[in-house]
Amino acid sequence: xxxxxxxxxxxxxxxxxxxxxxxxxxxxxxxxxxxxxxxxxxxxxxxxxxxxxxxxxxxxxxxxxxxxxxxxxxxxxxxxxxxxxxxxxxxxxxxxxxxxxxxxxxxxxxxxxxxxxxxxxxxxxxxxxxxxxxxxxxxxxxxxxxxxx
Amino acid sequence: xxxxxxxxxxxxxxxxxxxxxxxxxxxxxxxxxxxxxxxxxxxxxxxxxxxxxxxxxxxxxxxxxxxxxxxxxxxxxxxxxxxxxxxxxxxxxxxxxxxxxxxxxxxxxxxxxxxxxxxxxxxxxxxxxxxxxxxxxxxxxxxxxxxxxxxxxxxxxxxxxxxxxxxxxxxxxxxxxxxxxxxxxxxxxxxxxxxxxxxxxxxxxxxxxxxxxxxxxxxxxxxxxxxxxxxxxxxxxxxxxxxxxxxxxxxxxxxxxxxxxxxxxxxxxxxxxxxxxxxxxxxxxxxxxxxxxxxxxxxxxxxxxxxxxxxxxxxxxxxxxxxxxxxxxxxxxxxxxxxxxxxxxxxxxxxxxxxxxxxxxxxxxxxxxxxxxxxxxxxxxxxxxxxxxxxxxxxxxxxxxxxxxxxxxxxxxxxxxxxxxxxxxxxxxxxxxxxxxxxxxxxxxxxxxxxxxxxxxxxxxxxxxxxxxxxxxxxxxxxxxxxxxxxxxxxxxxxxxxxxxxxxxxxxxxxxxxxxxxxxxxxxxxxxxxxxxxxxxxxxxxxxxxxxxxxxxxxxxxxxxxxxxxxxxxxxxxxxxxxxxxxxxxxxxxxxxxxxxxxxxxxxxxxxxxxxxxxxxxxxxxxxxxxxxxxxxxxxxxxxxxxxxxxxxxxxxxxxxxxxxxxxxxxxxxxxxxxxxxxxxxxxxxxxxxxxxxxxxxxxxxxxxxxxxxxxxxxxxxxxxxxxxxxxxxxxxxxxxxxxxxxxxxxxxxxxxxxxxxxxxxxxxxxxxxxxxxxxxxxxxxxxxxxxxxxxxxxxxxxxxxxxxxxxxxxxxxxxxxxxxxxxx
Numbered sequence: 002x003x004x005x006x007x008x009x010x011x012x013x014x015x016x017x018x019x020x021x022x023x024x025x026x027x028x029x030x031x032x033x034x035x036x037x038x039x040x041x042x043x044x045x046x047x048x049x050x051x052x053x054x055x056x057x058x059x060x061x062x063x064x065x066x067x068x069x070x071x072x073x074x075x076x077x078x079x080x081x082x083x084x085x086x087x088x089x090x091x092x093x094x095x096x097x098x099x100x101x102x103x104x105x106x107x108x109x110x111x112x113x114x115x116x117x118x119x120x121x122x123x124x125x126x127x128x129x130x131x132x133x134x135x136x137x138x139x140x141x142x143x144x145x146x147x148x149x150x
Numbered sequence: 151x152x153x154x155x156x157x158x159x160x161x162x163x164x165x166x167x168x169x170x171x172x173x174x175x176x177x178x179x180x181x182x183x184x185x186x187x188x189x190x191x192x193x194x195x196x197x198x199x200x201x202x203x204x205x206x207x208x209x210x211x212x213x214x215x216x217x218x219x220x221x222x223x224x225x226x227x228x229x230x231x232x233x234x235x236x237x238x239x240x241x242x243x244x245x246x247x248x249x250x251x252x253x254x255x256x257x258x259x260x261x262x263x264x265x266x267x268x269x270x271x272x273x274x275x276x277x278x279x280x281x282x283x284x285x286x287x288x289x290x291x292x293x294x295x296x297x298x299x300x301x302x303x304x305x306x307x308x309x310x311x312x313x314x315x316x317x318x319x320x321x322x323x324x325x326x327x328x329x330x331x332x333x334x335x336x337x338x339x340x341x342x343x344x345x346x347x348x349x350x351x352x353x354x355x356x357x358x359x360x361x362x363x364x365x366x367x368x369x370x371x372x373x374x375x376x377x378x379x380x381x382x383x384x385x386x387x388x389x390x391x392x393x394x395x396x397x398x399x400x401x402x403x404x405x406x407x408x409x410x411x412x413x414x415x416x417x418x419x420x421x422x423x424x425x426x427x428x429x430x431x432x433x434x435x436x437x438x439x440x441x442x443x444x445x446x447x448x449x450x451x452x453x454x455x456x457x458x459x460x461x462x463x464x465x466x467x468x469x470x471x472x473x474x475x476x477x478x479x480x481x482x483x484x485x486x487x488x489x490x491x492x493x494x495x496x497x498x499x500x501x502x503x504x505x506x507x508x509x510x511x512x513x514x515x516x517x518x519x520x521x522x523x524x525x526x527x528x529x530x531x532x533x534x535x536x537x538x539x540x541x542x543x544x545x546x547x548x549x550x551x552x553x554x555x556x557x558x559x560x561x562x563x564x565x566x567x568x569x570x571x572x573x574x575x576x577x578x579x580x581x582x583x584x585x586x587x588x589x590x591x592x593x594x595x596x597x598x599x600x601x602x603x604x605x606x607x608x609x610x611x612x613x614x615x616x617x618x619x620x621x622x623x624x625x626x627x628x629x630x631x632x633x634x635x636x637x638x639x640x641x642x643x644x645x646x647x648x649x650x651x652x653x654x655x656x657x658x659x660x661x662x663x664x665x666x667x668x669x670x671x672x673x674x675x676x677x678x679x680x681x682x683x684x685x686x687x688x689x690x691x692x693x694x695x696x697x698x699x700x701x702x703x704x705x706x707x708x709x710x711x712x713x714x715x716x717x718x719x720x721x722x723x724x725x726x727x728x729x730x731x732x733x734x735x736x737x738x739x740x741x742x743x744x745x746x747x748x749x750x751x752x753x754x755x756x757x758x759x760x761x762x763x764x765x766x767x768x769x770x771x772x773x774x775x776x777x778x779x780x781x782x783x784x785x786x787x788x789x790x791x792x793x794x795x796x797x798x799x800x801x802x803x804x805x806x807x808x809x810x811x812x813x814x815x816x817x818x819x820x821x822x823x824x825x826x827x828x829x830x831x832x833x834x835x836x837x838x839x840x841x842x843x844x845x846x847x848x849x850x851x852x853x854x855x856x857x858x859x860x861x862x863x864x865x866x867x868x869x870x871x872x873x874x875x876x877x878x879x880x881x882x883x884x885x886x887x888x889x890x891x892x893x894x895x896x897x898x899x900x901x902x903x904x905x906x907x908x909x910x911x912x913x914x915x916x917x918x919x920x921x922x923x924x925x926x927x928x929x930x931x932x933x934x935x936x937x938x939x940x941x942x943x944x945x946x947x948x949x950x951x952x953x954x955x956x957x958x959x960x961x962x963x964x965x966x967x968x969x970x971x972x973x974x975x
Contacts, residue, residue, distance in 0.1 A: 114878060115880075118880040119880050
């Protein structure tokens, strides 16, 4: 499943870059984070609970930053394991200046495997869209907080 | 609504039999009382003290190398009894026997994945615990490290140089390939006035979905080294042939027991990997273990029907609509492991020309593996795919050449006075009257009124179409056809067995080698025995189910391939005839007359000339079993008779791929009328007729039930039921939420018609008939194509046509038309 989009932040590019590359701030943007550990500046792990079905889908997620060109581009490989689901995701973003604001183009190639994936995009797509919206709104807030600070 | 059309003069090929009696009557089914009262016994009803429950850990990857399996955390959970991994399986068992020649012969298939996972859902490890739920939870603690590999999900690219290879040992994804060439296709093409070319047709992957999922309770007798499997395996004879060598034991160490089975349809033939894993666990843990398949696992990892691509089809046609044959390149997708395959590469040849007099046929057939669930025979196995092709050919040719599909069929059908009819590859169609069946079907849908109905539909903004499906249900396999695929296989002919005995209190007891799954074997067997012994079916006790330890069984015993009415009842008839002879002989000794003077009637053996001189069956049973002093030493009567029915088959000519591959051919001619909403592609089946000819019907109501069930299967396959995979190899319809099986409200108003063309080759004139649903798939395809004709004349190229596919045909009719071409002289 490929998802992509654009978002404008009313903040300088350096600020947006700083938020996107700070694991502790990124952790606040992710939904259902139950724990978050930073191993080094390129490797993070998290335990998350994705709101799926009645009980939610718990996943153990490891993230590795595989490429970066400060302050415009970064790429991450994310692997998740949960009951009935394995997730492999590659995601990247491009930041460009747009006057006083910053334009972010992002994309993610998500491979879900296991029974959860078999539920089909008909079920998963709305959930993914919901989560992406949640992440982007939270990110916007983090950026605004950082900019005002 | 159900209408039964009784033909004014039923066509009887061999006059004189069967006799009037119980056979042919709708007697109450013996099985129904216990089933409707909830008193049936299914394998999952059987429990053992301190038994364990098995849950399989399954691969989420369609294709991945297994780097490690760590079960330690699962074993630490209180209540977990033990585990099994692929490494253990590789040490304790041998790979299952493969039926193919190389490269398929080199593919290694174990009870659990060894080294590699080849489809999403493949069992990688197993956990046994004190409850089913605990086993499932604990299985989540099994840590499997995978190295993902590129999946192969499109059979058409399986042979390309850069395609991922599933089975490294085989070095190829090809299981089996070969050319079948009968008649002279090139000469036919040269003689033709037109050659119709069709680029590609696709028979979708789907499967029948039994109410009861697969499973077993297995206990191991340490003292005797024998496993007893209470299960729902539908073909234990063949199951044992796979399992015993893998477990390195003799066949007698495997005891299969069934009673009631909630449907099978073929997908309970290839259960041997699961059963071997459970056998190992029962032995390892010295505890009975039970595995009950979850519904999602039944969809993702049990067994699907074969998916098949037909490419580069060419059909030579004379100006008057006479078709001379066809050629095609077929690619069959058998999923990750061959298992019952490559038999599907030859089974289709039982019906090579379909219902038609085509004499020149060339088929290049290739079967490949892909990272999908393995297939197994599914109701209509392999013939359904091929007959869908023959019917698509008829309707596409008719449409392209502007011919009437009814007239084209009648022109090309095998004629009723041509039976027994030898096909180009040596199969003998035993009897039938296809044109008459078609007439009945058309009458049932009031075909003359179709054009008026079409106009009425148009006035309501709907598109009306009518379609016909003509198929054959070939029954009673000659297993010699397997030698056409692999000459080293030592299989040919067929057999089935039954015993009939008279016990001490006069009970007549029948055991069957078959494994009934709802087909009413107890009922029909009792009808046959009652006719021979001169008593009521109520007096006959047919032991339910199957027990390979106590029931007499033969190498091909089981319930499959449309054959019970021939092989099963043939064995029952043989054994009952033997018993009748013995009862007359015993009575003659007691009454002091010749056995020829004795008749069996009204529950007695009596003198024909003096019915007052009679011995009740109870007396005969008591005399022989409990009061036999003074009987002649050479009497030779046991009142316990076993008969093995063996159909009259020869081994096929392997070089020509020629011979009689099945004994009987039941006919199904279906006609469907659909109405399509052109704005959305949503359609409704507004009228439907199914006409069946399966020779002598032992129990017409059971036959009608089979017709209804098979039609529902076909309509599901034609409209909604499909197993699509995404590019990663995930099955997208893993449960009934996404996979819609028709229920009663989805069924159209159905009209049935029957004729009886008795088979000259079978003991009772009956034919197997349980797998005749394919006609419905094609009838819907043809009806849709007819309905859409006015909207750019699109060509229906897939067997399954959900609404979105119909909508696509309406939007881009030229896309499908691009694959069809007519070359005329």
